[in-house]
Amino acid sequence: MSSKNPSKPAESRLTGETSAGSGRAQHDKPRLTPGLHIVSTPIGNLRDITLRALDTLSSVDEVLAEDTRVARKLMDAHGIRAKLSPYHDHNGAERRPDILARLQEGATIALISDAGTPLVSDPGWKLVHEAIEAGIRVVPVPGASALLAGLVASGLPSDRFMFCGFLPVKSGQRKREAETLKSVPATLAFYEGGSRLAACLKDLADVFGAERRGVIARELTKFFEETRAGSLTELAAFYEENGPPKGEIVILVGPPLQQAADAEDIDAALIDAMARLPMKAAANEVADAFNLSKRDLYQRALSLKRDD
Structure with missing residues (x-):
C-alpha cells in the first residue's frame, strides 16, 4: 500500500524512521497503535527480520513469547530491551483474561513464536480470536515463514497451495488424514520432524501414489539449508537409508495427476x-x-x- 494513501494503516502511523538496532535514543521509538501486534521473527537467519518488526518489538509495552529464552536471544542480537513474558499452550487459558483486559485499556502488546509467523502451527489463535471478539485491534507484522520459504524454493506449483500442518504421529491415523487430502488440486505443505520423516513419506506414497512428486525443504535460511526433490517413494527410500535429518522440515507434495489427460x-x-x-x-x-x-x-x- 502506498505511503501517500490518506487512509494510513497502523504501520504508517509510526513516528520513527529507524530500527531498534540503530542506537537512537529511547524517545525516538515509534508510537504504535494500541492493540495486539502479531510479529513474525526469523526462522533461522537472524537477519531475516524486518525493520518494522524491530521497531514494534522495541516499542510495545510487553512481548508475549512462546519461549522467553529463545526470544531473549533474538532481542539481544538486535539490542532490544523489551519486557518479555511467556505465552504458550500450557498457560494461555490462564493468561488471556489479563492480557485482554490490558489491551482494552489501551496497551500495545506483541505476540511472537519461537520462529516464523505466529499462529502457523504455533500458539496464538485463541488469543487473536478473543481479541477480535472483544473489539481489540489486531495488527499483523509480516515476515519469515517456513511454509512460504519452502514453497517458493520447491519448484512445485504455487498458484494454489494448502497448508496441512503436522500429520498425526501414528501411521493409521496419518493415512486416514492423507486420504482426505489425496484429491485436493493444489500443492500440499506439511511440517514434520526428522525422526518421523521417512515413515511419513512412505505413508504419503501409499496413499497419494508412488510417483506423486515431493520436495523436502530443510533448515531453511540456515547454513545447512537443503531442498531435495523426487517421487514420494524415492524420498522415503532416501531418508530410510540415510537416517533422520536434523532441523525443521517442510514436506511439499505436488498436485495430483491430471485425470483429464489421456x-x-x-x-x-x-x-x-x-x-x-x-x-x-x-x-x-x-x-x-x-x-x-x-x-x-x-x-x-x-x-x-x-x-x-
Missing part, C-alpha cells in the same frame, strides 16, 4: 515438444505440464522416436 494428449504434447527441444528437455517439459514422472515421459519419448 495417452493421446500426452503423445501429442511430446511430439510437439520434441520438434522444438532435445528429447530429454522435451520429456521434462511435458512431465511438468502434466505432473507426470520425467523418467516415464522420457521412455515414452524414446518409444515415439523409434516409431517415427
Whole structure:
C-alpha cells in the first residue's frame, strides 16, 4: 500500500524512521497503535527480520513469547530491551483474561513464536480470536515463514497451495488424514520432524501414489539449508537409508495427476515438444505440464522416436 494513501494503516502511523538496532535514543521509538501486534521473527537467519518488526518489538509495552529464552536471544542480537513474558499452550487459558483486559485499556502488546509467523502451527489463535471478539485491534507484522520459504524454493506449483500442518504421529491415523487430502488440486505443505520423516513419506506414497512428486525443504535460511526433490517413494527410500535429518522440515507434495489427460494428449504434447527441444528437455517439459514422472515421459519419448 502506498505511503501517500490518506487512509494510513497502523504501520504508517509510526513516528520513527529507524530500527531498534540503530542506537537512537529511547524517545525516538515509534508510537504504535494500541492493540495486539502479531510479529513474525526469523526462522533461522537472524537477519531475516524486518525493520518494522524491530521497531514494534522495541516499542510495545510487553512481548508475549512462546519461549522467553529463545526470544531473549533474538532481542539481544538486535539490542532490544523489551519486557518479555511467556505465552504458550500450557498457560494461555490462564493468561488471556489479563492480557485482554490490558489491551482494552489501551496497551500495545506483541505476540511472537519461537520462529516464523505466529499462529502457523504455533500458539496464538485463541488469543487473536478473543481479541477480535472483544473489539481489540489486531495488527499483523509480516515476515519469515517456513511454509512460504519452502514453497517458493520447491519448484512445485504455487498458484494454489494448502497448508496441512503436522500429520498425526501414528501411521493409521496419518493415512486416514492423507486420504482426505489425496484429491485436493493444489500443492500440499506439511511440517514434520526428522525422526518421523521417512515413515511419513512412505505413508504419503501409499496413499497419494508412488510417483506423486515431493520436495523436502530443510533448515531453511540456515547454513545447512537443503531442498531435495523426487517421487514420494524415492524420498522415503532416501531418508530410510540415510537416517533422520536434523532441523525443521517442510514436506511439499505436488498436485495430483491430471485425470483429464489421456495417452493421446500426452503423445501429442511430446511430439510437439520434441520438434522444438532435445528429447530429454522435451520429456521434462511435458512431465511438468502434466505432473507426470520425467523418467516415464522420457521412455515414452524414446518409444515415439523409434516409431517415427
